[in-house]
Amino acid sequence: MHPMRIRKINRITCTVCLRFSRRQLFSQTAHHIPAMNNESNNIKVLVRVRPTLPRELDANEGLTPQSLVSMPSPGCTTLLNPTTNEQKSYYFDECVWSFNPMDVSYIDNQQFYNRLGPDLLTHLFEGFNVCLLAYGQTSSGKTYTMMGEEKQPGVIPSLIKDILKQVEISVNQKVHCELTFSYVEIYNEQVVDLLNKDQSVKCKVRENPQTGPYVENLREVKISNYAQFLNLLKLGNKVRSTASTLMNDLSSRSHAVITLTLHQTRYEDEVGDGIGNASEQMTSNIKLVDLAGSERLARTKLYGQQQRMKEGASINKSLTVLGRCINLLAQRNNKTVIPFRDSILTYILKENLAGNSKTCMLFCISPLDYEETIQTLNYANEVKKIKTLAKANKTKLPTVPVNWDDLQKSESSVIDSLRNEVETLTNKLTSLELERNNSLALSDSTLVENKESTKFKNLMEFLEKDSAKTKFENRYLKQQLAKNNKHISELQTQIDFVYQFEVENMKQDMAKSQLIKDIERCRHTIKTDLVKFDPASFLAQ
């Protein structure tokens, strides 16, 4: 594999391994991108221009070159043609200026996430399928925006942190959330499951008539804390490096797709403060896609159609087909058949490009490369015409609203709950191992009769559901217990205070009565002395 690529994958893994502080996370005022509502929406289009790279500075004798791109207002991007000096303006939902950190309008990763995060999070928890795609030529800042760096975490780690925090908040409202994580790479029309060490398992894309295309045999792993996400990312990146070495190509020619699926279950109230039965369920997902560098797609446009198809097929068919789908979708002709199935990428993204999804596409551009940038901006201009039809995937599950401010406050409680989670997971692992051993022992004896094996399967399903419920109940009770303990300790402080106060009062009362007694005794002594007192003898002295 290309050494730059290995360095990049390592960078991605190291970057998110570092926890970011609450201040870093929420230092910027949230400014949301225009809200996406529960109807037909256009795909939201964002454009971000990156700073000059060291090699570009070197080429300009260390001086910052003049950017060909400018963003005179938050929704406008202009591009200067260096040959003709003509300037072309484009209008998008949001234009993000990250050219020079010294500029007042400079937007860093944290600020960028604070604009995008609240909507992504709210839509996911409201039950919508959500998608964020990063598109752009090589080195335009796609991975930097999606994954980020040590001090500037990108959208993916920041979003996962916030999803986990919202999951904790939901538990308190008796909504059990289960989050699963999958990580695939699409290269040369093949899906590589990056979480499966056994690469002999083939992952084909199939279509469910209700929910659309999905990847068969995909490993989806439950995550309930940030450390688990980091481990999976590490594992995925390790497989990604090996896979690209085997393919003898650069992985910048591959697309990375992270999918987070959220299952929410609301439990009814039981008499008292307990948990009743599960009432409603809802499933939604978010796809976070870091596309392969688009520069070759642009170059192929110089060739004739046949040549372009050939190159698309051998180098990066997916991007060529994505471009074709986008052109056809932008024409908004209902009769046109969109060739989603012509590539694995577009097949996987079918729902996100034209179906049930709230989709946002980020176009990363270089400030100096006129040819590539104009291609990307023209492409973005087409994308903004595309409409999707998002519906919340639920019947009537009232969700726990996402409160950005609450999430800020919940930072410390999450760390505490993560500690609890370790304990819960260890217990769960032990019980699962026991369950598995039992099941293996049982299955040996029950294989003899089919009837018995069905019974056993049903029993296992029941046990699985029951153990999920028990786990949730445990978490809920733990939270209630923590709340009660807090209340008890507050009461204890009040009791201590009242006790101290009473003791002080009693002491004062005792001192008072002692004083009264002393005065009484003195009065008595004086009285007795007065009785004995003889003025004549006193005068004679």
Ligand SMILES: Nc1ncnc2c1ncn2[C@@H]1O[C@H](COP(=O)(O)OP(=O)(O)OP(=O)(O)O)[C@@H](O)[C@H]1O
């Ligand atoms: N907004 C930004 N601020 C600071 N540095 C950036 C920014 N965007 C990109 N960079 C830097 O530019 C370089 C290339 O960025 P990145 O690796 O994210 O590009 P890419 O589009 O993912 O490339 P590829 O298609 O090859 O995977 C990196 O060194 C990164 O640190």
